[in-house]
Amino acid sequence: MTELTPQVDKTPGRIRQMFGEIAPWYDFLNHFLSLNIDQRWRRRVVRLTAPELRPGRPILDVCTGTGDLALAYHRHCGAAVPIVACDFCHPMLVRAAQKALNRGAVIPWVEADAQRLPFSVNTFQLVTVAFGLRNISDPDLGIAEMVRVLQPGGRLAILEFATPRMPLLRRVYLAYLRYILPLIGQCLARNRHAAYRYLPESVLQFPEYDALLERLRRQGLVEERYVPLSGGIAVLYLARKPAVSAAHVQLPSQADAAPVQSCSTICSDVYH
Numbered sequence: 209m210t211e212l213t214p215q216v217d218k219t220p221g222r223i224r225q226m227f228g229e230i231a232p233w234y235d236f237l238n239h240f241l242s243l244n245i246d247q248r249w250r251r252r253v254v255r256l257t258a259p260e261l262r263p264g265r266p267i268l269d270v271c272t273g274t275g276d277l278a279l280a281y282h283r284h285c286g287a288a289v290p291i292v293a294c295d296f297c298h299p300m301l302v303r304a305a306q307k308a309l310n311r312g313a314v315i316p317w318v319e320a321d322a323q324r325l326p327f328s329v330n331t332f333q334l335v336t337v338a339f340g341l342r343n344i345s346d347p348d349l350g351i352a353e354m355v356r357v358l359q360p361g362g363r364l365a366i367l368e369f370a371t372p373r374m375p376l377l378r379r380v381y382l383a384y385l386r387y388i389l390p391l392i393g394q395c396l397a398r399n400r401h402a403a404y405r406y407l408p409e410s411v412l413q414f415p416e417y418d419a420l421l422e423r424l425r426r427q428g429l430v431e432e433r434y435v436p437l438s439g440g441i442a443v444l445y446l447a448r449k450p451a452v453s454a455a456h457v458q459l460p461s462q463a464d465a466a467p468v469q470s471c472s473t474i475c476s477d478v479y480h
Protein backbone atom coordinates (compact mmCIF):
# COMPACT_ATOMS: atom_id res chain seq x y z
CA MET A 209 0.00 0.00 0.00
CA THR A 210 1.18 3.51 -0.79
CA GLU A 211 2.32 5.32 2.32
CA LEU A 212 1.47 8.96 2.74
CA THR A 213 4.81 9.58 4.44
CA PRO A 214 6.05 12.70 2.69
CA GLN A 215 9.41 12.54 0.96
CA VAL A 216 9.27 16.19 -0.05
CA ASP A 217 9.64 18.65 2.82
CA LYS A 218 6.09 19.33 4.01
CA THR A 219 6.81 20.74 7.42
CA PRO A 220 4.00 23.18 8.24
CA GLY A 221 6.40 26.14 8.59
CA ARG A 222 7.86 25.57 5.13
CA ILE A 223 4.45 25.07 3.49
CA ARG A 224 2.99 28.15 5.16
CA GLN A 225 5.94 30.32 4.15
CA MET A 226 5.96 28.97 0.63
CA PHE A 227 2.30 29.80 0.03
CA GLY A 228 2.77 33.13 1.79
CA GLU A 229 5.52 34.02 -0.69
CA ILE A 230 3.56 33.07 -3.80
CA ALA A 231 0.21 34.42 -2.57
CA PRO A 232 0.36 37.56 -4.78
CA TRP A 233 0.89 35.37 -7.85
CA TYR A 234 -1.19 32.37 -6.85
CA ASP A 235 -4.44 33.09 -8.71
CA PHE A 236 -2.79 34.39 -11.85
CA LEU A 237 -0.43 31.41 -12.12
CA ASN A 238 -3.14 28.90 -11.30
CA HIS A 239 -5.31 30.11 -14.13
CA PHE A 240 -2.41 30.76 -16.54
CA LEU A 241 -0.63 27.43 -16.02
CA SER A 242 -3.85 25.43 -16.24
CA LEU A 243 -5.33 27.50 -19.10
CA ASN A 244 -8.15 28.36 -16.69
CA ILE A 245 -9.20 24.70 -16.48
CA ASP A 246 -8.75 24.82 -12.69
CA GLN A 247 -11.85 27.00 -12.43
CA ARG A 248 -13.80 24.51 -14.52
CA TRP A 249 -12.73 21.71 -12.13
CA ARG A 250 -13.93 23.67 -9.10
CA ARG A 251 -17.28 24.39 -10.81
CA ARG A 252 -17.58 20.68 -11.54
CA VAL A 253 -17.02 19.88 -7.84
CA VAL A 254 -19.80 22.32 -6.96
CA ARG A 255 -22.17 20.95 -9.61
CA LEU A 256 -21.61 17.35 -8.48
CA THR A 257 -22.05 18.02 -4.78
CA ALA A 258 -24.61 20.86 -4.66
CA PRO A 259 -27.78 18.88 -5.46
CA GLU A 260 -27.61 17.13 -2.10
CA LEU A 261 -26.95 20.27 -0.05
CA ARG A 262 -29.60 21.21 2.49
CA PRO A 263 -30.32 24.91 3.11
CA GLY A 264 -29.14 26.34 6.41
CA ARG A 265 -26.56 23.64 7.10
CA PRO A 266 -22.95 24.81 6.93
CA ILE A 267 -20.22 23.56 4.63
CA LEU A 268 -16.46 23.87 5.18
CA ASP A 269 -13.68 24.42 2.65
CA VAL A 270 -10.34 23.31 4.14
CA CYS A 271 -7.00 24.62 2.73
CA THR A 272 -9.10 27.25 1.02
CA GLY A 273 -6.11 29.34 -0.08
CA THR A 274 -7.41 32.35 -1.99
CA GLY A 275 -10.92 30.98 -1.61
CA ASP A 276 -11.88 30.04 -5.17
CA LEU A 277 -13.79 26.88 -4.23
CA ALA A 278 -15.60 28.56 -1.31
CA LEU A 279 -16.52 31.41 -3.64
CA ALA A 280 -17.72 28.97 -6.30
CA TYR A 281 -20.10 27.47 -3.71
CA HIS A 282 -21.25 30.94 -2.76
CA ARG A 283 -21.93 31.76 -6.41
CA HIS A 284 -23.96 28.56 -6.78
CA CYS A 285 -25.85 28.47 -3.48
CA GLY A 286 -25.99 32.14 -2.46
CA ALA A 287 -26.77 32.74 1.19
CA ALA A 288 -28.89 29.59 1.46
CA VAL A 289 -25.92 27.47 2.49
CA PRO A 290 -23.51 29.01 5.04
CA ILE A 291 -19.89 28.57 3.96
CA VAL A 292 -16.88 28.56 6.26
CA ALA A 293 -13.34 28.44 4.87
CA CYS A 294 -10.01 27.85 6.57
CA ASP A 295 -6.31 27.83 5.82
CA PHE A 296 -3.16 28.36 7.88
CA CYS A 297 -1.55 30.85 5.50
CA HIS A 298 -2.54 34.40 6.39
CA PRO A 299 -1.55 36.12 3.09
CA MET A 300 -3.67 33.62 1.12
CA LEU A 301 -6.67 34.29 3.38
CA VAL A 302 -6.27 38.05 3.04
CA ARG A 303 -6.63 37.64 -0.71
CA ALA A 304 -9.63 35.38 -0.26
CA ALA A 305 -11.29 37.92 2.02
CA GLN A 306 -10.65 40.72 -0.49
CA LYS A 307 -12.19 38.70 -3.32
CA ALA A 308 -15.22 37.89 -1.15
CA LEU A 309 -15.65 41.56 -0.31
CA ASN A 310 -15.59 42.48 -4.02
CA ARG A 311 -18.29 39.87 -4.69
CA GLY A 312 -20.45 40.66 -1.68
CA ALA A 313 -19.91 37.19 -0.20
CA VAL A 314 -19.96 36.86 3.58
CA ILE A 315 -17.64 33.96 4.39
CA PRO A 316 -15.70 33.56 7.66
CA TRP A 317 -12.05 33.01 6.69
CA VAL A 318 -10.61 31.09 9.60
CA GLU A 319 -6.84 30.91 10.05
CA ALA A 320 -6.20 27.39 11.33
CA ASP A 321 -4.22 24.22 10.73
CA ALA A 322 -6.15 21.50 8.92
CA GLN A 323 -4.59 18.99 11.33
CA ARG A 324 -6.34 20.67 14.26
CA LEU A 325 -9.56 22.14 12.98
CA PRO A 326 -11.16 24.65 15.38
CA PHE A 327 -14.67 23.28 14.88
CA SER A 328 -16.89 20.97 16.87
CA VAL A 329 -17.61 17.34 16.07
CA ASN A 330 -20.44 16.68 13.55
CA THR A 331 -20.79 20.28 12.34
CA PHE A 332 -20.70 20.36 8.54
CA GLN A 333 -22.88 18.69 5.91
CA LEU A 334 -20.02 18.85 3.38
CA VAL A 335 -16.28 19.30 3.79
CA THR A 336 -14.23 20.11 0.70
CA VAL A 337 -10.52 20.40 0.05
CA ALA A 338 -9.11 21.42 -3.33
CA PHE A 339 -5.42 20.87 -4.08
CA GLY A 340 -4.78 21.06 -0.35
CA LEU A 341 -4.66 17.52 1.06
CA ARG A 342 -1.39 16.82 -0.76
CA ASN A 343 0.22 19.75 1.07
CA ILE A 344 -0.78 18.80 4.61
CA SER A 345 2.21 17.36 6.50
CA ASP A 346 0.16 14.45 7.81
CA PRO A 347 -2.65 13.94 5.28
CA ASP A 348 -4.16 11.07 7.31
CA LEU A 349 -4.54 13.39 10.27
CA GLY A 350 -6.03 16.02 7.96
CA ILE A 351 -8.60 13.52 6.69
CA ALA A 352 -9.37 12.39 10.27
CA GLU A 353 -10.06 15.99 11.25
CA MET A 354 -12.34 16.52 8.26
CA VAL A 355 -14.22 13.34 9.16
CA ARG A 356 -14.50 14.49 12.79
CA VAL A 357 -16.20 17.79 11.86
CA LEU A 358 -18.51 16.17 9.29
CA GLN A 359 -22.08 15.49 10.33
CA PRO A 360 -23.08 11.81 10.25
CA GLY A 361 -24.21 11.20 6.68
CA GLY A 362 -22.18 14.23 5.51
CA ARG A 363 -19.83 14.11 2.56
CA LEU A 364 -16.16 14.72 1.96
CA ALA A 365 -15.04 16.03 -1.45
CA ILE A 366 -11.34 16.06 -2.29
CA LEU A 367 -10.11 17.65 -5.51
CA GLU A 368 -6.51 16.75 -6.22
CA PHE A 369 -4.05 16.47 -9.08
CA ALA A 370 -3.28 13.00 -10.40
CA THR A 371 -1.50 11.57 -13.40
CA PRO A 372 -3.56 10.60 -16.46
CA ARG A 373 -3.70 6.92 -17.28
CA MET A 374 -3.96 7.27 -21.06
CA PRO A 375 -0.34 6.72 -22.20
CA LEU A 376 -0.02 9.62 -24.67
CA LEU A 377 -1.76 12.16 -22.44
CA ARG A 378 0.30 10.89 -19.50
CA ARG A 379 3.56 11.41 -21.35
CA VAL A 380 2.68 14.94 -22.48
CA TYR A 381 1.34 15.87 -19.04
CA LEU A 382 4.37 14.53 -17.19
CA ALA A 383 6.71 16.49 -19.47
CA TYR A 384 4.68 19.63 -18.80
CA LEU A 385 4.54 18.99 -15.05
CA ARG A 386 8.23 18.16 -14.66
CA TYR A 387 9.88 20.65 -16.98
CA ILE A 388 7.64 23.45 -18.32
CA LEU A 389 5.50 24.28 -15.28
CA PRO A 390 8.43 24.68 -12.81
CA LEU A 391 10.29 26.84 -15.32
CA ILE A 392 7.43 29.28 -15.89
CA GLY A 393 6.22 29.18 -12.28
CA GLN A 394 9.62 29.84 -10.73
CA CYS A 395 10.40 32.59 -13.25
CA LEU A 396 7.20 34.50 -12.57
CA ALA A 397 6.66 33.85 -8.87
CA ARG A 398 10.21 34.00 -7.56
CA ASN A 399 10.29 32.45 -4.10
CA ARG A 400 12.87 30.96 -1.78
CA HIS A 401 10.97 27.72 -1.32
CA ALA A 402 10.94 26.58 -4.96
CA ALA A 403 7.15 26.33 -4.88
CA TYR A 404 6.86 25.40 -8.54
CA ARG A 405 9.44 22.66 -8.24
CA TYR A 406 7.70 21.40 -5.10
CA LEU A 407 4.41 21.17 -7.04
CA PRO A 408 5.38 18.33 -9.46
CA GLU A 409 7.30 16.50 -6.72
CA SER A 410 4.35 16.58 -4.37
CA VAL A 411 1.89 15.52 -7.11
CA LEU A 412 4.03 12.58 -8.21
CA GLN A 413 4.52 11.33 -4.65
CA PHE A 414 0.90 11.56 -3.57
CA PRO A 415 -1.40 8.51 -3.65
CA GLU A 416 -4.03 8.65 -6.35
CA TYR A 417 -7.14 6.81 -7.49
CA ASP A 418 -7.68 3.55 -5.55
CA ALA A 419 -4.77 4.20 -3.18
CA LEU A 420 -6.44 7.37 -1.92
CA LEU A 421 -9.85 5.68 -1.74
CA GLU A 422 -8.25 3.06 0.49
CA ARG A 423 -7.04 5.81 2.86
CA LEU A 424 -10.60 7.16 3.00
CA ARG A 425 -12.02 3.70 3.77
CA ARG A 426 -9.51 3.35 6.60
CA GLN A 427 -10.94 6.51 8.14
CA GLY A 428 -14.36 4.85 8.27
CA LEU A 429 -15.81 6.61 5.22
CA VAL A 430 -18.23 4.83 2.93
CA GLU A 431 -19.60 5.21 -0.63
CA GLU A 432 -16.12 6.27 -1.69
CA ARG A 433 -15.58 6.84 -5.41
CA TYR A 434 -13.61 9.01 -7.75
CA VAL A 435 -14.40 11.07 -10.83
CA PRO A 436 -11.44 11.73 -13.18
CA LEU A 437 -11.46 15.25 -14.64
CA SER A 438 -9.75 16.30 -17.89
CA GLY A 439 -8.50 12.80 -18.61
CA GLY A 440 -7.33 12.28 -15.04
CA ILE A 441 -5.11 15.36 -14.65
CA ALA A 442 -7.31 16.13 -11.68
CA VAL A 443 -9.54 13.76 -9.75
CA LEU A 444 -12.52 14.42 -7.53
CA TYR A 445 -12.74 11.92 -4.66
CA LEU A 446 -16.11 11.65 -2.91
CA ALA A 447 -16.98 9.77 0.26
CA ARG A 448 -19.56 9.82 3.02
CA LYS A 449 -19.37 9.64 6.80
CA PRO A 450 -21.69 6.82 7.87
CA ALA A 451 -25.04 8.03 9.23
CA VAL A 452 -24.53 5.74 12.21
CA SER A 453 -20.92 5.13 13.10
CA ALA A 454 -20.00 1.49 12.64
CA ALA A 455 -18.69 -0.18 15.78
CA HIS A 456 -15.68 -1.63 13.97
CA VAL A 457 -14.45 1.71 12.72
CA GLN A 458 -11.48 2.86 14.74
CA LEU A 459 -11.17 6.59 14.24
CA PRO A 460 -7.80 8.15 15.09
CA SER A 461 -7.31 9.44 18.61
CA GLN A 462 -7.93 13.07 17.61
CA ALA A 463 -11.39 12.15 16.36
CA ASP A 464 -13.20 13.24 19.49
CA ALA A 465 -10.88 16.06 20.39
CA ALA A 466 -12.34 19.33 21.55
CA PRO A 467 -12.15 22.24 19.15
CA VAL A 468 -8.80 23.97 19.03
CA GLN A 469 -8.16 27.32 20.58
CA SER A 470 -5.36 28.89 18.57
CA CYS A 471 -6.99 30.32 15.49
CA SER A 472 -8.02 33.70 14.28
CA THR A 473 -10.79 34.61 11.93
CA ILE A 474 -10.72 37.35 9.34
CA CYS A 475 -14.55 37.69 9.49
CA SER A 476 -16.75 36.48 12.34
CA ASP A 477 -16.21 33.43 14.57
CA VAL A 478 -18.58 30.52 14.00
CA TYR A 479 -19.14 26.88 14.81
CA HIS A 480 -16.65 26.68 17.65
Ligand SMILES: C[S@@+](CC[C@H](N)C(=O)[O-])C[C@H]1O[C@@H](n2cnc3c(N)ncnc32)[C@H](O)[C@@H]1O
Pocket residue numbers: 220223224227238270271272273274275276277294295296297300320321322323337338339340343344345
Ligand atom coordinates in the same frame (compact mmCIF):
# COMPACT_ATOMS: atom_id res chain seq x y z
C1 LIG B 1 -2.41 24.59 -3.59
S1 LIG B 1 -3.20 25.61 -2.41
C2 LIG B 1 -4.91 25.30 -2.74
C3 LIG B 1 -5.78 26.49 -2.47
C4 LIG B 1 -7.23 26.38 -2.91
N1 LIG B 1 -7.94 25.33 -2.23
C5 LIG B 1 -7.36 26.23 -4.40
O1 LIG B 1 -8.18 25.44 -4.85
O2 LIG B 1 -6.67 26.94 -5.13
C6 LIG B 1 -2.94 24.73 -0.91
C7 LIG B 1 -3.35 25.48 0.32
O3 LIG B 1 -3.30 24.58 1.42
C8 LIG B 1 -2.89 25.30 2.55
N2 LIG B 1 -2.39 24.35 3.55
C9 LIG B 1 -1.40 23.45 3.42
N3 LIG B 1 -1.24 22.76 4.57
C10 LIG B 1 -2.16 23.24 5.44
C11 LIG B 1 -2.48 22.93 6.78
N4 LIG B 1 -1.82 21.98 7.47
N5 LIG B 1 -3.47 23.62 7.38
C12 LIG B 1 -4.14 24.58 6.71
N6 LIG B 1 -3.87 24.93 5.42
C13 LIG B 1 -2.88 24.26 4.79
C14 LIG B 1 -1.85 26.27 2.03
O4 LIG B 1 -1.64 27.35 2.90
C15 LIG B 1 -2.46 26.66 0.68
O5 LIG B 1 -3.21 27.83 0.80
